[in-house]
Amino acid sequence: MNWLDKKLIVTMGTGGVGKTTISASLAIRAALEGKRVLVMTIDPSMRLKDALGLQELGGAPVKIDLEGAKGSLEASVLEPKLEFDQFIARSLDSTEEIEAILSNKLYQRISTSLAGSQEFTAIESVLAKVESKNYDLVILDTPPAVNSIDFLQAPQKFYDLFNKDMLNWFTTSENQSWFKKTLQTGTKKATQVLERLVGKDFLSEIYSFFRVIQVLAPKIQKRAALAQNLFADQNTAFALVSIYDQSKVSEAVDLSKSLRRQGYHLRHIFMNKVFPFHQAEAANDEVLKKWQSEHKYQLEVKKEVQTVFAGQVQVYEIEEHLGDIASLDALKKLGQSIYV
Amino acid sequence: MMYRMSQTCKIHWVSGKGGVGKSTFAYALGQQMAAQGERALVVEIGERSFFAYALDTSIAYEPVQVEEKLYVAHWEWQRCLREYVTHFIKIESLVKLFMENTVMRNIMAVAPGLAEIAILGKVTSGIRNVGPKFEWDHIILDAHSTGHTKAYLRAPMALHSAIGIGPLGQHAKGIDEVLLSKEHMNYYLVTLPEDLPTQETLSFHKEMKDEFNIDFKVVMNQYFTKDFFALSESISGDFASYIKIKKQKQVKAKQQLEGIGINRFLAFHGREKKFKEWVKDLREVSDELA
Numbered sequence: 001m002n003w004l005d006k007k008l009i010v011t012m013g014t015g016g017v018g019k020t021t022i023s024a025s026l027a028i029r030a031a032l033e034g035k036r037v038l039v040m041t042i043d044p045s046m047r048l049k050d051a052l053g054l055q056e057l058g059g060a061p062v063k064i065d066l067e068g069a070k071g072s073l074e075a076s077v078l079e080p081k082l083e084f085d086q087f088i089a090r091s092l093d094s095t096e097e098i099e100a101i102l103s104n105k106l107y108q109r110i111s112t113s114l115a116g117s118q119e120f121t122a123i124e125s126v127l128a129k130v131e132s133k134n135y136d137l138v139i140l141d142t143p144p145a146v147n148s149i150d151f152l153q154a155p156q157k158f159y160d161l162f163n164k165d166m167l168n169w170f171t172t173s174e175n176q177s178w179f180k181k182t183l184q185t186g187t188k189k190a191t192q193v194l195e196r197l198v199g200k201d202f203l204s205e206i207y208s209f210f211r212v213i214q215v216l217a218p219k220i221q222k223r224a225a226l227a228q229n230l231f232a233d234q235n236t237a238f239a240l241v242s243i244y245d246q247s248k249v250s251e252a253v254d255l256s257k258s259l260r261r262q263g264y265h266l267r268h269i270f271m272n273k274v275f276p277f278h279q280a281e282a283a284n285d286e287v288l289k290k291w292q293s294e295h296k297y298q299l300e301v302k303k304e305v306q307t308v309f310a311g312q313v314q315v316y317e318i319e320e321h322l323g324d325i326a327s328l329d330a331l332k333k334l335g336q337s338i339y340v
Numbered sequence: 341m342m343y344r345m346s347q348t349c350k351i352h353w354v355s356g357k358g359g360v361g362k363s364t365f366a367y368a369l370g371q372q373m374a375a376q377g378e379r380a381l382v383v384e385i386g387e388r389s390f391f392a393y394a395l396d397t398s399i400a401y402e403p404v405q406v407e408e409k410l411y412v413a414h415w416e417w418q419r420c421l422r423e424y425v426t427h428f429i430k431i432e433s434l435v436k437l438f439m440e441n442t443v444m445r446n447i448m449a450v451a452p453g454l455a456e457i458a459i460l461g462k463v464t465s466g467i468r469n470v471g472p473k474f475e476w477d478h479i480i481l482d483a484h485s486t487g488h489t490k491a492y493l494r495a496p497m498a499l500h501s502a503i504g505i506g507p508l509g510q511h512a513k514g515i516d517e518v519l520l521s522k523e524h525m526n527y528y529l530v531t532l533p534e535d536l537p538t539q540e541t542l543s544f545h546k547e548m549k550d551e552f553n554i555d556f557k558v559v560m561n562q563y564f565t566k567d568f569f570a571l572s573e574s575i576s577g578d579f580a581s582y583i584k585i586k587k588q589k590q591v592k593a594k595q596q597l598e599g600i601g602i603n604r605f606l607a608f609h610g611r612e613k614k615f616k617e618w619v620k621d622l623r624e625v626s627d628e629l630a
Contacts, residue, residue: 015485016359043487144358144485193429196508243359246613247393254388277579287571293610300613322585326536 003268004030006237008130008138008230010152011270012259013241014251015144018272020044021325021334022241022318023141024052027073028328029335030137034070038129041141042078042122049077051326059083059125066328071136083121091219101216119151120220123227130230152231152262237267244271244298244305253308269315270338271305274298276319349466349524352480355489356530357540361561363390365530365606366482368619374409378477381411385459386484389414394615407616411476421458427471428508456495457512464518486529486544493519493552520552528603529556533563533590538597545600557603564590564608565625602627 003009009026013019020041027039038061044054052075054062059079066073085102092098126140142151230236238259242252252269259266275298277291309315316338321330354366366382373380381403384391391412392399401419403411418439426435463481466474483489496516500509518524527548531541541558548554569587594602607623 014358016357193425193434245611247390248359250393251388276582287568290608290610293612295610297611297613322582322589 003237003239004033004035004137006137006267007233007235008126008140009237009239010140010142010231011239011241012142012255013144014248017144017241017243017248019144019241020048020141021331022239022270022272023139024048024075025331025335025338026239027075027137027139027335028066028332029338030139031066031069031071031073032332032335035136036072036134037137037139038074038076038135039139039141040076040078040122040126040129042080042143044077044141048326051328051331061129064328066332074135078122078125080121083125087121087124088216091216097215120224123152124223127223127227127230152227152264232263232265234265236265238264239268239270240266241270241272242305243273244275244301246301246304249301249305256309256313266313269305269309269313271302271315271317273320274317349474349476350478350526351463351467351518351524352478352526352528353483353489354481354528354530355483355486355544355556356528356559357537358485360530360532360537361606362484362530363394363482364619364622365528365559365561366480367391367394367615368606368622369480369528370410370412370478371407371619373478373480374407377409379409379411379475380478380480381413381476382480382482383463384412384414384482385416385488386482390482415459415462417455417458420462421454423471424458424461453495453499453512456492457499457508457515460492460495460515460519461511464515464524467518467524468514470514486540490547493548493554520554525554527554527556528559530559530561531593531597532561533586533593535589535593538593542596542600558597558600559604559606560593560597560602561606562608563605563625568608 003026011019011023011026023039023041027037031037044052052062052064054075054077059076059082061074061076064073064075088101089098092101122140126138129135130138240252240255242248256266275291275295277295305315318334318337321334325331325334352366352369354362354369356362363384370380370382382391384399389399391397391406392414395406395412397404397406399412399414401413401415403413405411422435422439425439426432429435462471463479465471466476466479483492496512496519500512500516529541529545531537545556545558548556564586569583571583605625605627607625609618609621609623612618
């Protein structure tokens, strides 16, 4: 059950646990061990970008020189808007269709803000990278969210947005306008209210957008299904990153439950920022007592983690790292401390 | 439409990078105000309620009293929008038809800024004197990540420019006026005496100043006071060097934040399981202790 031998590792965790740092360290470790690795992240901090040398925009993987690596390391920052454009260009045959979508006034806004569109493009590009067979291991660093399981379901949800009812509603043939239909179904009043809420222009932009995008719907559905297969594959491992903090651990437990419900394989838990002293030297000092209290607290939470995940997943501990973490050397060191 | 603005309610907006202690600070602020005899409501707008867990009670849309004069609520945009639409349409059956229509729901999720406006409308309704009766002296908004804060602050103008005049456009404008008014708003940015949070604090602070002319007050959480550092002098070994590195990081963070200033320092104290009591023990310290 070695994480090194997987084809895709999806790291998940809530904000502030060091998920991106752990993802980068795992990637570096795997490259040192001889794998061709790609680590994909969505919104890394500036410092981490600096450390990995990810200054160029454009979302294309950047090669990172790693001294002593038997394999190779590439990293990319996902740019949802750009990748959505590329997906459209890849999926449609006629330049007219492509033009029609890209020039839609609402597209700019929608391609980044429509429920699930960012996630869809992120997952689409992970799928494309895994399919390319250019890498032995792809590591996907998901955006920090309590419900990051939603992230994985996004392609399906995104497709559902264009489901039959929705499309019919907007795209009925010209003979029978949607106005007639809505009169029949009683949604006209609702439409009027909506118009007052969001404005008439916005509504008409939406209609034309949906008319164009219906061409795309079957492709989206196909890719969504392939993405689900990939996530449920035996060669895909999910890894949770958390810290010994009660609320973070409870979030992690919830996440692990929903992963299991979806049939995904949760294999690893990385407990980050562990207080590095086994005993904060017993003393009567008021100040030391606070450290001891912190240590005691972490041990209590640790017990919970061990009870909940006993025997099911591999728990790794990573000690709190005090040096500058945002450098390639520091990430390398961190990676080497994670056993394989 | 001009709103007659209420002078009594203040909104405290708490933002910061994940894991820096936003909710802790928001709650501490609430306790502080309640202790002064004022009614305070801490509002969560995240996907999941932190306080339900920390306080071991159920937290929902309707405020729940958790201490004397201190309340907590968890607001979702759909519910806030429903309340607004009800106020706006006034016919319950029409509201139902409108809000329970799948197509409508999908469109509302896409409309730029609508979700944010729904929540902001509710948060600022006391000040704007609209909607249901409002009885809070202070609203403390636990505004999760900095990214969300940006989206929220941009929403009123985005919506206003998308739909222009009309009731909701005016509504958005009114919200924007409140958000930008110094007398009603306090913006806090919670950070830690460490490198990455400091970098993010600097760039976020600048961005907000440039875009909205809002000065976020920086709150440094888990701050190590002089007595902590005195400790490293009296002991030796790995633990002593651990404390020394912590000190160096803190000194560096403070230097980097010098330009924007640090408004408050919250002293580090080891975590404990009982949240309420633990927050009460949280000490606000002055910089002299550094």
